[in-house]
Amino acid sequence: MIGFAIRRLAALVLTLLAASIVVFLALELLPGDAAQLLLGTEVRPDTLAALRSQLGLDRPAPVRYLEWIGGLAVGDLGISQVYRVPIWEMVRDRLAVSLPLAVLAFVLSTLIALPFGIAAAIRRGRVTDVLVMGFAQIGLAIPNFWFGILLILLFAVQLGWVGAGGFPGWQDGLRPGLQALILPALALALSEAAILSRMVRASMLETLGEDYVRTARAKGLSTRRIVVGHALGNAMIPIATLMGLQFAFLVAGAVIVENVFYLPGLGRLLLQAIFERDLILVRDLVLLLSGFVVLLSFLVDIAYGVIDPRLRRSGG
Amino acid sequence: MKARVPQLWIGGALTGVILLAAILSLFWTPYGIDQQSIADRLQGPSAGHWLGTDMFGRDILSRILGGAGTALTVGLAAIALGLAGGLPLGLAAAMNRDGPADMLIARGADLIFAFPALLSAVLIAAVHGPGAINVVVAVGIFNIAVFARVVRGAALSVMARPFLRAALAMGRPWPSVAVKHLLPNIAGVIAVQATIQFAVAILAEAGLSYLGLGVKPPNPSWGKMLADAQTLLYVDPRQAIFPGLAILWAVLGLNLLGDGLRDFLDPRLRKIRAV
Secondary structure, three states: OHHHHHHHHHHHHHHHHHHHHHHHHHHHOOOOOHHHHHHOOOOOHHHHHHHHHHHOOOOOHHHHHHHHHHHHHOOOOOEOOOOOOEHHHHHHHHHHHHHHHHHHHHHHHHHHHHHHHHHHHHOOOOHHHHHHHHHHHHHHHOOHHHHHHHHHHHHHHHOOOOOOOOOOOOOOOHHHHHHHHHHHHHHHHHHHHHHHHHHHHHHHHHHHOOHHHHHHHHOOOOHHHHHHHHHHHHHHHHHHHHHHHHHHHHHHHHHHHHHHOOOOOHHHHHHHHHHOOOHHHHHHHHHHHHHHHHHHHHHHHHHHHHHOOHHHHOOO | OOOOOHHHHHHHHHHHHHHHHHHHHHHOOOOOOOOOOHHHOOOOOOOOOOOOEOOOOOEHHHHHHHHHHHHHHHHHHHHHHHHHHHHHHHHHHHHOOOOHHHHHHHHHHHHHHOOOHHHHHHHHHHHHOOOHHHHHHHHHHHHHHHHHHHHHHHHHHHHOOHHHHHHHHOOOOHHHHHHHHHHHHHHHHHHHHHHHHHHHHHHHHHHHHHHOOOOOOOOOOHHHHHHHHHOOOOOOHHHHOHHHHHHHHHHHHHHHHHHHHHHHHOHHHHHHHOO
16 A cells, blocks of 8 residues: 555656646747736837846746746745735635635535435436436536526526625625625536436446345345445445546636636636736646646545555556 | 437437538528627517627627537547547557556646646637637647547457457558557547547637637637626626527537447447546
8 A cells, every 4th residue: 555655646746747847838938928928018128128037037947947846845836926916825815715616516516416316326217317317418518607607697687686796705704705605616516416426326326236235135125225324335435536536627617617706716816817917827826726636636546545455556 | 230329319419400500600691690780789589680689789690600610610620639649649558558658648648637628728828818729729638638548448458359369460560450450449439539528629618718718709609609698697688598508509419429329339338438
């Protein structure tokens, strides 16, 4: 197990380093640099040169890369050129929106998918199954931003129950904050719930076909006791893995949904950074988000290795 | 072989309609795709404008038809890019099983999967500014990794079968065996994956155009239409319906087609999709 964990950890570090090089090089390809983008083309050369040297852009690329990575390693993300504040402060504030949003969506999708998937598996081929699978197909095909707009249309425009977006912050307690996050979380959760309920159904069907389930049935146990006592635990192993990976996709999906609901999260910050040409901010945010995806799949791998010893041996 | 796969027919029909709409839009739309008529703005459905008009008085049906063309073009280009890279890489990885090339390709795919297509599209948009090409490149690169993995897995399972070993034992060179015996046997798996990735590409195009990073106006895009519609939710909520239905229609059709195709080709493949 230790060897397996070390191999995965090495792969994690290498992937993160490679990702940082990709992000750095992508932004190096730019015609002009961060200073040029900030000041525009109609600028006196000495002003441009002054900003370049202030931003450290006059030094060679490998030096700048190492400085960036060295800063990241000690938690120094640099200073946003547009907002003039340390980037880590912005990230911290925005995480207070993005993280609860992703967690809420994750909880919602699980709450929808578990009963749906189990019901479909138990009543395979019957009306319940067809309805759940139909829901899954529709859920996969509805773009999350359109679903978000429809939710706004129904709950904000027609019914007037909630505002059409925005975020009041957490200073007035949990309630107003959660109220602002519930519709975005639902918009984000739909497609995840669709994928998950398919997985839960498939995994349950497989488990329900095992010998020990047949034995339990022969003993005369009720379906409920078989599902809860015997099948669910085993069926959850592959599902838990998938849920870990789906969480990473929630992070990417949040980039769009935060913009639908005008939530001041990381995704909205990323889009603002692009439109305001704040390249240092874009670079940090993209690496943070992809680093999060890589870290999650690493944790899932490790968890899977703990659960299933056969996986540790494959070099993967 | 009488396979009963309703998804195949439903998905095929839905996809067929989108395909026809896209082809039709190249030659004819009820009005010009970008023909404005401010006097007729924000009209409801009528005999003159079946789906009504938008805030510039443009015919919504014409723009939805044009949007189908955009979505299919972007999707096809992203699939083509993915296949051009992923097919040879996947075959190379399979032939070099557990060798250095295989490991390198696997690590490369891991790296690509670290950037969800949306994130790399955002990165590319930061460099190049908005444009349909961002979507094609971002989804296309992601597709390279997807196809490389699928092709490798499918190729390995075919390579274990006797007829392929026999062809090799007879001294046939690798490339000829790959083209003559391997490719026809993995074409089905590739077709299934391509259909699914097509749906993914259409969703990505819509999402990025919605954010303002994808297709640039005045080119029609379902996602951009929804972004415009959102600004008018209190004025004319109908604007937000038809472009969304068009995306739902296209993605549902392609997903059903992919699922149906997979079940039709090989019921045993059902489990592979889950991974």
